């Protein structure tokens with residue numbers, strides 16, 4: 712699994728990959744997990760976390776948004792590590808009541824058709840998207856500092872309450888605000904509000920971050936995000 716280190720010695724470890732990425736950020740004595748992966752990856756998650764935490768507490772669990780592939784292990788992690796769960800206010804309702812979750816819109820023809828077909832078997836879709844409910848401890852807003860070098864900003868668009876963690880103004884952990892699946896594109900296959908999402912890319916660029924770690928795929932460079940932002944802002948913003 713990959714790891715990164717910033718100039719101020721914040722360490723970032725990738726905990727899960729595949730269906731969904733999750734990361735652990737360590738800033739001196741504060742540890743912050745970002746997202747949790749899908750539910751059945753919980754054994755792998757705990758094993759890796761225990762290794763990196765090395766007997767220390769998990770201080771915070773940040774959920775970039777409440778989609779099932781990001782919060783699947785949140786209930787288990789909160790219970791095991793007694794950690795404080797942070798989410799944006801407008802996502803909290805879905806976290807506490809997974810069945811109320813809104814289904815995001817497809818952003819291309821394939822995902823639009825796929826979703827329409829899935830909606831015909833809505834009961835199966837609801838089951839697939841389900842997860843164990845969690846009560847959040849902290850409802851974050853813009854520029855919410857968790858440690859001296861790590862803060863949250865709101866990056867809505869993929870979902871109404873999406874958030875990103877900025878580490879040292881150098882690395883941004885962005886959830887599904889962008890994807891890292893294709894080398895030529897950061898565009899996610901689903902988004903609630905595309906123009907809002909493109910504006911969030913601008914906001915992420917304004918932090919000065921050089922690297923963007925997404926919820927799916929591998930890291931995106933600043934160059935790629937700048938290119939994509941300049942292309943899509945003409946169309947959407």
Ligand SMILES: [Zn+2]
Nearest residue numbers: 776778869887
């Ligand atoms: Zn998502």
